[in-house]
Amino acid sequence: MKKKGIxxxxxxxxxxxxxxxxxNDSNNSNAGASGDSGASGTASASSGTSGGGSTTLKVWFxxxxxxxxxxxxxxxxxxxxxxxxxxxxxxxxxxxxxxxAVASKEGPDVIQMGTTWIPEFAEAGALLDLAPYxxxxxxxxxxxxxxxxxxxxxFNGVTVGIPWYVETRALFYRSDLLADVGYPEGPKTWDxxxxxxxxxxxxxxxxxxxVNIDAKDQNYLSMFAWQAGSDIIDSNRQxxxxxxxxxxxxxxxxxxxxxxxxxxxSELDTFAAFKxxxxxxxxxxxxxxxxxxxKDPEIEGKWTIKTLPANKNNKSLMGGxxxxxxxxxKHPEEAAKFISFMSGMDAQLxxxxxxxxxxxxxxxxxxxxxxxxxxxxAFGEQLKVxxxxxxxxxxxxxxxxxxxxxxxxxxxGADVQxxxxxxxxxxxxxxxx
Amino acid sequence: MKELARGWSKYKYPYMFxxxxxxxxxxxxxxxxxxxxIISFTDMDLIGLADYSHIKGVGFSNYIDLFKDPVFLxxxxxxxxxxxxxxxLVVILSMAIALLLNYGTGWLFKTFRLVYYLPSITNxxxxxxVWGYLxxxxxxxxxxxxxxxxxxxQQWLLDPSLAKxxxxxxxxxxxxxxxxxxxxxxxxxxxxxxxxxAELDGATGWKKLRYITVPLLGFATFFVTxxxxxxxxxxxxxxxxxxxxxxxxxxxxxxxxxxNNGFQLNNFGYAAxxxxxxxIIIIIATIVQFAVRKKEVEY
Numbered sequence: 001m002k003k004k005g006i007x008x009x010x011x012x013x014x015x016x017x018x019x020x021x022x023x024n025d026s027n028n029s030n031a032g033a034s035g036d037s038g039a040s041g042t043a044s045a046s047s048g049t050s051g052g053g054s055t056t057l058k059v060w061f062x063x064x065x066x067x068x069x070x071x072x073x074x075x076x077x078x079x080x081x082x083x084x085x086x087x088x089x090x091x092x093x094x095x096x097x098x099x100x101a102v103a104s105k106e107g108p109d110v111i112q113m114g115t116t117w118i119p120e121f122a123e124a125g126a127l128l129d130l131a132p133y134x135x136x137x138x139x140x141x142x143x144x145x146x147x148x149x150x151x152x153x154x155f156n157g158v159t160v161g162i163p164w165y166v167e168t169r170a171l172f173y174r175s176d177l178l179a180d181v182g183y184p185e186g187p188k189t190w191d192x193x194x195x196x197x198x199x200x201x202x203x204x205x206x207x208x209x210x211v212n213i214d215a216k217d218q219n220y221l222s223m224f225a226w227q228a229g230s231d232i233i234d235s236n237r238q239x240x241x242x243x244x245x246x247x248x249x250x251x252x253x254x255x256x257x258x259x260x261x262x263x264x265x266s267e268l269d270t271f272a273a274f275k276x277x278x279x280x281x282x283x284x285x286x287x288x289x290x291x292x293x294x295k296d297p298e299i300e301g302k303w304t305i306k307t308l309p310a311n312k313n314n315k316s317l318m319g320g321x322x323x324x325x326x327x328x329x330k331h332p333e334e335a336a337k338f339i340s341f342m343s344g345m346d347a348q349l350x351x352x353x354x355x356x357x358x359x360x361x362x363x364x365x366x367x368x369x370x371x372x373x374x375x376x377x378a379f380g381e382q383l384k385v386x387x388x389x390x391x392x393x394x395x396x397x398x399x400x401x402x403x404x405x406x407x408x409x410x411x412x413g414a415d416v417q418x419x420x421x422x423x424x425x426x427x428x429x430x431x432x433x
Numbered sequence: 434m435k436e437l438a439r440g441w442s443k444y445k446y447p448y449m450f451x452x453x454x455x456x457x458x459x460x461x462x463x464x465x466x467x468x469x470x471i472i473s474f475t476d477m478d479l480i481g482l483a484d485y486s487h488i489k490g491v492g493f494s495n496y497i498d499l500f501k502d503p504v505f506l507x508x509x510x511x512x513x514x515x516x517x518x519x520x521x522l523v524v525i526l527s528m529a530i531a532l533l534l535n536y537g538t539g540w541l542f543k544t545f546r547l548v549y550y551l552p553s554i555t556n557x558x559x560x561x562x563v564w565g566y567l568x569x570x571x572x573x574x575x576x577x578x579x580x581x582x583x584x585x586x587q588q589w590l591l592d593p594s595l596a597k598x599x600x601x602x603x604x605x606x607x608x609x610x611x612x613x614x615x616x617x618x619x620x621x622x623x624x625x626x627x628x629x630x631a632e633l634d635g636a637t638g639w640k641k642l643r644y645i646t647v648p649l650l651g652f653a654t655f656f657v658t659x660x661x662x663x664x665x666x667x668x669x670x671x672x673x674x675x676x677x678x679x680x681x682x683x684x685x686x687x688x689x690x691x692x693n694n695g696f697q698l699n700n701f702g703y704a705a706x707x708x709x710x711x712x713i714i715i716i717i718a719t720i721v722q723f724a725v726r727k728k729e730v731e732y
Contacts, residue, residue, distance in 0.1 A: 095696070095697075096696060099479065099482065099696070099699070102479065102482055102483045103482045103483070105483070120479055120699065121479070123479070123480060124479040124480045124482065124483040124484075125480070125483050125484065126483055207571075216677075216679075263571070264570075264588065264591055267569045267570050267571055267572075267590075267591070268571055269571075269572070393479075396697060396698055396699075397698045400693075400697070400698070404681075404682070407679065407680060407681055408681065411591070411593065411680050411681055412593075412681055
C-alpha cells in the first residue's frame, strides 16, 4: 500500500479527469443516436428512422449479470429500438464505483441503489427526482409497494427511487430442537427467546449456542431497538441511543453475551452449526433459505422460519434495493419506462426466479409461489412490519460508531448506560456537523 | 536561454530515455501527492465530489481533529507496534532462512526456496480465507493443535491483544519469501576468496558468518530493512481482509483508518490529511535510515 492512501484519494480526482475526457465521445454517440437523429433525419429527408432510432440504456446492477440479463432481454423484445446494456458490479466494489461515477458525472442511466446508500447519494445530488414520472405512470405509484420499501426511496421529501426488491430478517429455527425445550412453534416474545436460549444451551452443553448476534451489523442492533419501542434518530435529527428503550435493547442483547448464549464474532459456520444443532436458531435474510436447503439436506422438515420474537412489537429491517435514474443520464424518459417495467409484475416474478430476491411489488405476493411456501410467506409476514434504517446521509458513520460502542460493551466490558451516553454525545456531534 | 538550449541538445537522448519514468512518476505520484495535500485542507466529501463549488477550505482543522481522534491515535500506536515487532523479525528471519538455504543446492533446498517464496505470490484474499480457518476459534487448526497439549482455546482474531500478534504472524509468513530471495542473491554475490583466505587463517564457521557474511550482506540488509519498514508503516491488507480493524480497533492501522474515512465514510478531506501524516512519517523514517546507514563501513 505504498502511498496508496494518498494516491487512492487523489486517484478519484484523476479518474474523474480521465473519465471526463472519455465522456465526450460517448455523449456524442448517444446524442447521435437519439436527440440528433431527429434533426439529421429532417435534414436528409430520411424521416423514417427518426421515430424509433436506437437508444442504448446503460444499467448498473449489483451482483451477477445472469440474474438481470434475462429480464433486460424481455424488455428489449417488447421495446424494439432500445438496447439495454447491463453491467453487473460486485457488491463489494459497488460503493467505490458509484463514488467515481459521481465524481466523473458520467455513469449509467439506471442504477440499482442499495437502500442504505440512497441518502448519501441523494444528498450529493446524484439521483434524479422521479416525481414527474410517477405522476404520469400509475405503475410507479407508491401504493403498489411495501410501505417500508417506499420509505427507502424518499430523501428530504423527494422521491429518488422506485422499490426493486426487498429483504428483511426473520428467525430461522430448528423446530425439533425447539420442541424439546417446549417451543415447538418457536419463541414468540423476547422472554420466550431468552428462556428457550438458556434451556437450549443448558441442554446442549459445551460448544452449544442458542442464536447468533451479528454485532458487526448495526441493522441487527437496530431491529432489537425498534422492538423495544425505541426509534433511533428522531425527526429533529436527535439521536436516541441513550434513551431507556434503546438501552433496554442493548442490555437484552448483552445478557446473551454474558450468559454465553451466542458465539462471539462470526467464526461459526452457520450452515454447519445449524445442521449439527450447535446453533439451533439464527436471524437472517431470505438469501439463507436456499443455502440451508442445499447444504443441510439432512435436516429437511426439521427447521422452519418465523417472524422475529416481539417485545413491544416485532419490527424487522427493511432492506433491499431501489432503482434510480442517475442525474447525468441522457435518457431519463426511457430510463423511467425501463424502471416501470422492472417494477411490474412480469419482471418482479422473473427476478425472483433468477435471483431469489423478494418482490417489492405487493401484488406479486399473491402469486402461488409465495402463498404456498411457508418459508417465504414467513418473510412476507415479516415484511409488513419492516422499517428501513434512518434515511440520513451520515448513517454509515453513525452505524459504525454504534457498532464500535456495542463492541466496547460486549468485549470491552463497558457499562451499558454510560457507554450509550458517550455514544449519543458522539453521534449528536456527527449529526450537527 | 542559449545555455539551456545547448544543454538540451547535448543531453537530448538521456532526457528522452528517462522521460517515460518521469512522466509516469509525475502523473501517478507527484500530482496525486500535491492534490492530496490540497484536499487535506478542505472539507471535501461526497457532495463536494459531485459539485466542486461545495468544497470549502478549512485550514488546519482536519489535522487538529485528527490528533484529537482516539481512533487515529490508536492506529498510530498499533502501527508502531506492527513496525517495532514485525520489521526486525522479517529481517532476521529472512536472513536466517537465506543462510540455511544457501548451504546446499540439492533438490530439497530448491524445493524449500519455492516453499518459502510461495506466500508472497499468493493472493491476499485466498490467504485470508485459509488463515481465517486456521485462526477460527471453533474449527481452527491452531486451536486443535493447542488442544493436544491441553492448552485452552484461543480467540486468535477476537481477543484485542492476541489479534495484533495473529496479524503480525500472518504478515511475517507472507513477507519472508521475497526478502529471502534478495538475501540469497546477495549471498551468492560474496566472492569465495574471502572464505578461503579466512579458512587459511583458521576461521571457524561462526566467525566466517560473523565477520564476512553478515557485513558483506550490509547493503542487502539495508535495502530489505528500508522496504520492509515502509511496507509495515503502511500495514493495510492484513487487517483489511482479516479483522477490518477490530476488535475494539486493536488491529486498526493508519492506512486502514485512512481507507475507512475516505471510502467508507466519504470524508475525503479528513482522509487526505491522515494520509499526509502517514506520508511524513514514512519520509522521516527513511531519512533516519539513510543517516544511520552513512555511518556504516563500506567494503
